[in-house]
Amino acid sequence: MKRLPTISQYEIFKNRKRILNNPLPFHNENFEKYGDSFRVRTGVTKTAVITRNPKLIKHILQKQNRKYHKSPLQTVDLAKYIGHGILTSNGKHWRTHRRMVQPAFHKKKLQGLLGTMLNAIHKELNRIKPNKEQDVFPLMGDLAFQVVAKSLFSRSDIQEDMEKLQAITQTNQKMLIREMRQPYLKWWFSVTGMIRKHLDLSQEGQSLLDRIIEERILSGKEKDDLLDMLLKARYEDGSPMVRQQLIDEVLILFTAGHETTSNALSFTLFFLAKNPKAQQIVFEEASQFDSENGDIMKHMLQLTYTKQCIEESMRLYPPAYMIDRVSIEDDEFEDKIIPKNTLILMSVFELHRYRNFWNSPGKFIPERFNSENKKDVHEYYFPFGAGPRMCVGNNFAMYEMILTVAEIIKKYKVHTSLDDLEINPLISLKPKVVPLRFTNR
Numbered sequence: 001m002k003r004l005p006t007i008s009q010y011e012i013f014k015n016r017k018r019i020l021n022n023p024l025p026f027h028n029e030n031f032e033k034y035g036d037s038f039r040v041r042t043g044v045t046k047t048a049v050i051t052r053n054p055k056l057i058k059h060i061l062q063k064q065n066r067k068y069h070k071s072p073l074q075t076v077d078l079a080k081y082i083g084h085g086i087l088t089s090n091g092k093h094w095r096t097h098r099r100m101v102q103p104a105f106h107k108k109k110l111q112g113l114l115g116t117m118l119n120a121i122h123k124e125l126n127r128i129k130p131n132k133e134q135d136v137f138p139l140m141g142d143l144a145f146q147v148v149a150k151s152l153f154s155r156s157d158i159q160e161d162m163e164k165l166q167a168i169t170q171t172n173q174k175m176l177i178r179e180m181r182q183p184y185l186k187w188w189f190s191v192t193g194m195i196r197k198h199l200d201l202s203q204e205g206q207s208l209l210d211r212i213i214e215e216r217i218l219s220g221k222e223k224d225d226l227l228d229m230l231l232k233a234r235y236e237d238g239s240p241m242v243r244q245q246l247i248d249e250v251l252i253l254f255t256a257g258h259e260t261t262s263n264a265l266s267f268t269l270f271f272l273a274k275n276p277k278a279q280q281i282v283f284e285e286a287s288q289f290d291s292e293n294g295d296i297m298k299h300m301l302q303l304t305y306t307k308q309c310i311e312e313s314m315r316l317y318p319p320a321y322m323i324d325r326v327s328i329e330d331d332e333f334e335d336k337i338i339p340k341n342t343l344i345l346m347s348v349f350e351l352h353r354y355r356n357f358w359n360s361p362g363k364f365i366p367e368r369f370n371s372e373n374k375k376d377v378h379e380y381y382f383p384f385g386a387g388p389r390m391c392v393g394n395n396f397a398m399y400e401m402i403l404t405v406a407e408i409i410k411k412y413k414v415h416t417s418l419d420d421l422e423i424n425p426l427i428s429l430k431p432k433v434v435p436l437r438f439t440n441r
Contacts, residue, residue, distance in 0.1 A: 001049055001338050005034040009041040013184075020181045022425055024321070024349060031350055042183065048343040052350035054357070054380050059333050060325050060344060062387040068325040070389075071343050077179060078427070081172040081202045082255050083248030086392060098392065100241060101249060104229035105392050110399060112224060113151050114296040120150040121404050128412065130438050137266045137434045140404075141166075144262040147400050148254055153212060154223040161208050168205040169255050172198050177426050209247050226253070253393070259428050260319035261397045265404055266434045268313040271364045272409065273416040273436055278366055279409060281305050283441070286406040296403075303402050306409075308366035310401050314383040316364065321349040321429040323385060348382050349429065412438040 007030060012019065019026055027050060030038050037051040051057065060068050069075070069090040079088035086098045103109065124143035128134065149155075149162045175198045179186060189195050213227070222228055230249060233241050241249070272279040285306055289299050323346040331338040338344075353361040357380040358368075368377060384391040391397070408414070415437045422432040 001037075001039070001336055001342055003336075004037055004039045004049065006039040006041060006047065009043065012040060012042065016182070020178075022423065023181070024423070024425055027347055027350060031347075046343075048345055050345045050347060052347045052354060054351055054354075056333055056344075057323075057346045057351065057382065058379070058386065060346065061323070061382075061385065061389070064331060065387045065389070067327060067329050067331045068344075069328050071324040071326040073180060073324050077176060080199065081176060082169070082251050083206070083244075085245070085248040085252035087252045087256055094389075096235065097241075097245065097249065098388075100233035100235070101230065101392055103233070104226050105396055107395055109229065110396055111297045113226070113396075114300070114399065114403070116150050116154065116225070117147050117400055118291050118296065118403055118407075120147045121400075121407055125404075125407060125411075128408075128438050130412065130440050133417070133435050133437045135433050136269055136436045137262070137431055140265040140269075141258070141262040143404065144258040144265065144400070145254070147261075148257045150225075151396075152226045152250060152253065153216070154225040154227075155212075158212060161212065165205050165208055165254060166258075168201050169251075169259075172202055173255075173427050206247050206251065209250050210243065213243070213246060213250070256391070257393050257396070259430075260391075261400055263317070263319045263428055263430050264310060264314050264397075265401055266431050267317045267421070268310050268401070268405055269408065269414055269436060270416060270418070270421055270431070270434050271313050271316075272309060272405075273414040275364055278305075278309060278364070279414060282309060282405065282409045286410040289406050289410065291403070291407065300399065300402055300406075303406055304370075305366065306402050306405050307398070308369040310398070310405065311369040311381075311383070312364055312366045315352045315358075315368070315381060316362075317423065317429055317431075318348045318352055318383050319428045320383070320385060320391075321425060322347055323382070351380055351382070354380065408438075411441060413441060414438055 015026055030050075031052055036053040037049060037056065039047050039049050041047050070088070074088050075084075075090055082088065084093065086094055086101055089097065121143060124139070124146055127139060127142075145162065145166050149158070175189075175194065179189060179195075213231075216223075216227060217231070227250070230241060230246060235241070272282060282305060285303055289303060291299070325344050325346070327338050327340055327342045327344070330340050352358070355361050358377075359365075367373065384394040384397075416435060417437075418435060421434065424430040424432045
């Protein structure tokens with residue numbers, strides 16, 4: 001890996017403002033210049049490998065996953081704000097808690113939450129203002145947050161608490177991005193008290209969750225929601241999850257669970273607004289979906305084209321646009337030695353738009369994901385990651401997105417005046433603004 005083309009620390013510093021604002025064009029320029037993998041020097045002795053090579057990505061995430069851990073970017077930097085849950089931990093700690101959390105997201109368990117999801121979706125969609133241009137991104141953010149909140153807590157009297165928690169997670173994310181993209185200023189963030197201020201905010205959010213969890217335990221009531229499932233989870237010795245760990249897992253479900261979904265929904269609605277033919281097919285399909293009667297799961301699984309539109313949207317704008325790993329022992333890939341402690345950043349964004357693997361990669365073509373074509377794309381498509389650490393909530397997110405898109409398009413035609421979206425790559429890939437106009441059908 002040391003023989004890869006290397007971008008100097010000076011070059012990084014020279015482009016610091018571009019990288020802080022949006023590193024993706026900088027990445028693309030260097031992929032086009034140097035090939036599928038290159039190194040960046042992030043310090044006097046520190047380097048990172050950035051790759052879009054699908055074979056290397058599968059090697060790291062699947063075939064040799066035990067030789068790689070999540071990097072300190074997540075296990076230290078992100079964890080200090082959202083705790084040490086399954087998203088931000090490694091090794092035995094991760095395996096133990098993944099095993100405990102996984103059953104809560106089994107398809108049969110999720111089937112029981114579909115009604116709760118739909119109720120939360122319907123309530124939030126009442127905020128759509130027909131015949132008036134509206135930024136749909138904050139609306140989808142609130143919707144996704146409320147779906148997670150209701151699925152976790154089955155309560156309607158904690159709106160104020162949830163809004164406070166949402167504000168805290170968004171504020172802390174902005175701070176973390178500054179730390180990650182401006183590592184040379186970490187000393188300044190520390191001495192000025194900026195990091196301490198955001199850590200105090202994180203503690204406030206954890207205290208809020210602790211109170212809600214305590215109220216559930218004292219009530220003695222079973223709600224059959226995600227919190228109940230986590231409270232019933234047991235370690236191998238039969239003991240329940242310790243309180244701090246429970247808070248960490250719940251906080252991560254909020255942070256990861258609502259954000260990636262709201263991003264993907266916003267992008268999908270934009271693409272449907274830009275593609276009336278695709279929108280019409282979704283409408284015809286959704287018109288057959290009766291969310292008020294019958295088996296929601298059975299009906300939802302018939303919304304195949306709606307799902308294809310979401311999958312294609314996540315190809316073009318994958319919420320988890322960059323995946324990080326660090327090698328915990330020496331490894332070998334093809335003719336390259338990967339030494340222990342090599343930081344590797346895998347660009348899902350670049351892979352999903354790589355012309356070597358996708359025809360017309362910049363175009364929105366949902367048919368790529370129909371049953372005939374889908375088998376050809378799985379080698380180059382990682383919207384939820386891959387391997388043992390694939391997102392535990394991928395089915396939850398997909399069900400929520402299918403239901404939301406179907407309910408919107410069934411009721412409204414969606415239009416936009418924008419030719420293209422401006423993106424905002426933070427921890428996940430966000431749009432800056434998504435102005436849409438809804439007209440009643």
